[in-house]
Amino acid sequence: MKLLLLAGTGEAQAVARALAEKGIPAVASLAGATRAPKPTGLPTRIGGFGGDEGFARYLEAEGITAVVDATHPYAHRISIRTAKVCKEKSIPYVQILRRGWVPEAGDLWTEVACEEDVAALVPEGAVVFLATGRQTLDRFSNLGHAELICRQIDPPDRPFPFVNGRFLVGRPPFSVEEERELFQRLGVDWLVVKNAGGAAAMAKLVAARELGVRVAMIVRPPQPDALKVASVAEALAWVDGL
Template sequence: MHVLILGGTTEARRLAELLAADAGPGLRVTTSLAGRVAAPRLPPGEVRVGGFGGAEGLAAWLGGHGVDALVDATHPFAGGISLNAAKAAADARVPLLALRRPGWVPVAGDVWHEAGSLAEAAELLPSLGRRVFLTTGRTGLAAFAALDDLWFLVRSVDAPEAPAPSHMEVLLDRGPFTLDGERELLRRHRIDVVVTKDSGGAATAPKLTAARGAGLPVVVVRRPPLPAGVRVAAGPEQALEWLRDVERGVERGGEQGR
């Protein structure tokens, strides 16, 4: 059985680790990384880097490499990749599972402002604060580039792409982050509003707790919806159980063929 994981997330790497520990002699696992991070944390198993050439290219790769199951474990905001995965899986008739960590949920004391896009988030900012902690990644800064009256602290793993805000400081860092560290960061930079995508997970959640404690507003960009009909697992353990079911089906098919 050959499993292709569309990776780049903590959950994708954890699933590859579970499969490596659980693997029998007939299991092959390939993780595909987009190649957008300069020094990614590599999972066990085979690794490929780069795109497939859209849904058609991915479907051809699935068929050409004998893939029996496809797991879309990309970032919750990698909407284009998820659309391509759904179409490719349908065209190649390969079972597909989306591995998605649950989104964040506001609790008492949170001051959240939801936005449907980065552009909507940028429109909200002038009424919420002047010193912005922007944690939406290195791409998409063009949405904030015209806000010349605001100052931005931009945190990302790699250097952000232009165009970008004219008044900003870049902090290159990778989670997980600590609550004490996030509190100190907000204090030191005199942040008065935080912008984040609803990435979910624990690695970057301390900024939400720190903002809550400081009474700061947080602009939360909602996730794009998954393609209709795609099955979803909330964690690597659930994805592993699904893959075991697929593997049993593959084995039964082989026995019937014999």
């Protein structure tokens, strides 16, 4: 058996460590969105595969016999492509899809279908904290009536694309106390976030609840029609059963 782990999340790190400890032949794959990613403990490739055909060729050339997809819930194009090619080639595939967040008492959430819909919610002059990453920043071009702050892991390699915004560099995880202090210092009125789920990234939502900050929650995109598990333990049990 040789397993391909599509990585980039905390779950992927945990799966990679377990595979290495078990001595299961595996390779991790990262899209390359972060300049200095954490080591996975497995042989790791970085970058795309070149579409469906390129991915199919890679699976065949490397002798991949199973795929664990532990990418971000919003990397849906990668997941859909991977599930499709694996089905065509009869390669076992499982997606680790963590459960999404649900609002609690005191939360001021408004669900939106996409980034472009946020502008209609935000009043003139509001301070908007974008916790959605730099890759989709261009989709907020219609938020010219607000002050934008976009947090990203890596120092910016180019100016902020809009005159009404700026970057803020920070590497997670962040505590609730850190997020609360940050939002207070910046005077944040709105938090924009993707429903990634998981405990690690939830601190900003707790801080927003405590401060009465409104949240624009971007709903999850469609996921592949394929086997899904919600935890690392379930994924590893699936691997053990191959």
